Amino acid sequence: MAEDVPALTVVRDVQSLRRRISALRAAGKTIGFVPTMGAIHAGHLSLVDRAKALADAVIVSIFVNPTQFGPDEDLASYPRKDEEDWEVLSAAGIDLLFMPDADEMYPEGFQTDVRVPEVSAGLCGAARPGHFDGVATVVTKLLLQVLPDYAVFGEKDFQQLAVIRRLVIDLNIPVDIVGAPTVRESDGLALSSRNAYLTEEEREIAPALHRTLTTVANDLAQGEDSAGCCEAAVAALEAAGFSAVDYVEVRDAESLAANPASGRPRRVLAAAHLGKARLIDNVPVP
Ligand code: AMP
Numbered sequence: 571m572a573e574d575v576p577a578l579t580v581v582r583d584v585q586s587l588r589r590r591i592s593a594l595r596a597a598g599k600t601i602g603f604v605p606t607m608g609a610i611h612a613g614h615l616s617l618v619d620r621a622k623a624l625a626d627a628v629i630v631s632i633f634v635n636p637t638q639f640g641p642d643e644d645l646a647s648y649p650r651k652d653e654e655d656w657e658v659l660s661a662a663g664i665d666l667l668f669m670p671d672a673d674e675m676y677p678e679g680f681q682t683d684v685r686v687p688e689v690s691a692g693l694c695g696a697a698r699p700g701h702f703d704g705v706a707t708v709v710t711k712l713l714l715q716v717l718p719d720y721a722v723f724g725e726k727d728f729q730q731l732a733v734i735r736r737l738v739i740d741l742n743i744p745v746d747i748v749g750a751p752t753v754r755e756s757d758g759l760a761l762s763s764r765n766a767y768l769t770e771e772e773r774e775i776a777p778a779l780h781r782t783l784t785t786v787a788n789d790l791a792q793g794e795d796s797a798g799c800c801e802a803a804v805a806a807l808e809a810a811g812f813s814a815v816d817y818v819e820v821r822d823a824e825s826l827a828a829n830p831a832s833g834r835p836r837r838v839l840a841a842a843h844l845g846k847a848r849l850i851d852n853v854p855v856p
Pocket of ligand 1: 722
């Protein structure tokens with residue numbers, strides 16, 4: 571790093587975070603915010619770029635939120651790369667890195683829950699009970715801690731984005747939620763911290779998820795029937811080597827309602843297991 575560039579500051583408590591943000595506000599800066607669980611990859615960095623284009627100062631958080639993991643999920647093994655993340659985010663030119671620990675986010679006596687029941691039902695909400703309650707609660711807290719002008723989230727987690735858009739409206743949180751497109755490997759696999767779980771052989775199979783969703787989207791655009799396309803997609807994923815397919819579904823791209831009315835924008839979404847990884851992806855119907 572050049573000597574005249576100050577090192578990226580990490581804050582770990584809400585009080586210090588607020589002090590730093592007050593200073594940025596006092597200097598007249600607008601704030602863009604990118605919440606993450608770390609193991610930073612090019613998908614996260616695309617959100618940082620978007621935030622930089624929108625706002626004067628960019629804050630990233632890294633918090634592996636325990637309340638959004640189920641009891642049999644990968645909380646303990648979720649990749650943690652604090653030092654590498656700091657280096658990559660320093661190089662990306664962000665202004666502040668917020669890395670609270672679980673006690674800072676959930677102090678003794680914590681009991682408040684934010685739930686967005688309709689948007690959270692079905693899709694990943696069916697396979698991961700309570701997951702979106704954990705997401706909604708932690709994102710509400712992060713947004714209230716940072717109070718940014720813009721918060722940028724990936725379309726990669728499409729249902730999560732819909733949950734967050736809903737809660738911000740419902741709770742009158744004064745922030746613009748910005749959705750950013752999914753960054754992919756050249757073979758179509760969506761970048762994800764969980765791709766690290768894939769063996770070499772599984773990594774070869776993994777792009778079948780995006781390929782299959784693209785086929786469904788194109789077939790739907792040709793007027794084919796949604797139930798038939800989704801059934802064929804589940805069979806294609808199983809034949810490709812996915813061990814279990816949680817769902818392949820077509821939903822309204824805005825409300826996420828099932829059976830979108832004709833003329834409405836549609837999205838094809840899927841989740842499937844491959845070895846230790848549970849991969850999710852989604853594409854628009856053209
Ligand atoms: P995570 O660290 O996985 O919780 O993700 C933090 C943010 O990055 C979320 O808004 C994700 O939707 C977004 N994200 C994750 N993977 C990608 C990707 N491949 N392309 C764009 N955004 C992504």
